[in-house]
């Protein structure tokens with residue numbers, strides 16, 4: 001039987017650099033590796049990896065395996081799975097971590113099936129049981145209303161991790177590590193799905209995932225206009241981004257990319273301002289990681305007030321402009 005050892009992070013690149021989820025996974029992987037006293041590896045797959053392997057070391061990896069191939073330019077399950085499966089079978093990691101991203105959500109179950117092991121998706125916390133050395137995996141259950149804690153005895157142990165659930169280490173360019181080009185012939189005849197077109201999400205201003213302040217609107221806004229005026233004005237003042245609950249996205253008031261929640265984006269800003277959002281569990285599943293939630297709602301019984309640290313009961317048409325004006329005054333002074 002193979003001896004399973006070490007942690008492997010399956011990394012992702014964004015615009016030629018390590019994606020933020022990968023730095024977060026490396027931060028978490030480092031802690032797990034240290035508590036096991038084992039090493040942390042990172043796999044990077046792309047057509048051109050460039051400086052990203054050095055970045056992975058600066059963010060905590062001991063070893064970086066690189067697979068460069070033109071077929072790996074964009075995520076394509078049939079190609080990426082070949083690289084990951086071959087590496088995993090060669091190095092037998094104890095734990096494999098991926099992001100709960102477009103790529104991780106697709107690749108992780110495929111890999112788990114091929115390795116005949118289990119997978120905990122969308123984890124919010126990971127630690128090591130000191131006695132058994134098994135991975136303790138915490139993930140949301142019942143639409144985000146509860147948290148479930150799992151362990152699995154199957155090896156290797158696999159988890160995908162929600163973005164912003166873990167913190168990266170501070171970048172340290174003096175960290176030492178090894179970059180290992182991993183040789184594999186990608187069989188390009190094994191393609192069952194082809195990417196016909198990639199449409200880049202339009203990003204105007206601060207991206208939702210990177211924003212430290214999110215001003216989010218719900219169905220109670222009644223239409224698209226307040227998103228472009230009242231909410232945007234407040235978000236701009238705070239150098240933040242505008243988000244939404246699902247109904248505004250379903251109604252076409254805002255682009256689908258702004259939808260936050262169980263079926264939308266998961267965000268964890270410093271400040272989340274929920275305006276005319278009732279606070280359903282499906283919405284809270286996407287913003288409960290925020291440091292501070294502020295709610296503005298005309299219904300004092302709205303569930304959002306149970307989640308919020310600060311709240312104002314009132315019509316958004318009156319409360320938000322007054323709040324924005326006061327803030328502008330304070331910021332100017």
Ligand SMILES: Cc1cc2nc3c(=O)[nH]c(=O)nc-3n(C[C@H](O)[C@H](O)[C@H](O)COP(=O)(O)OP(=O)(O)OC[C@H]3O[C@@H](n4cnc5c(N)ncnc54)[C@H](O)[C@@H]3O)c2cc1C
Nearest residue numbers: 218219220245246261262263276277278282283298315316
């Ligand atoms: C499988 C599944 C997945 C889902 N996924 C998601 C998800 O990812 N994200 C998500 O958001 N939802 C999701 N939903 C939908 C979710 O259940 C709720 O229906 C939705 O979150 C409600 O959105 P809302 O709070 O904007 O609207 P509502 O629940 O209609 O609330 C509107 C709020 O606005 C307030 N309001 C109205 N007028 C004003 C005013 N003038 N000033 C101030 N306040 C006012 C009201 O008091 C009310 O509290 C999902 C549902 C299902 C079944």
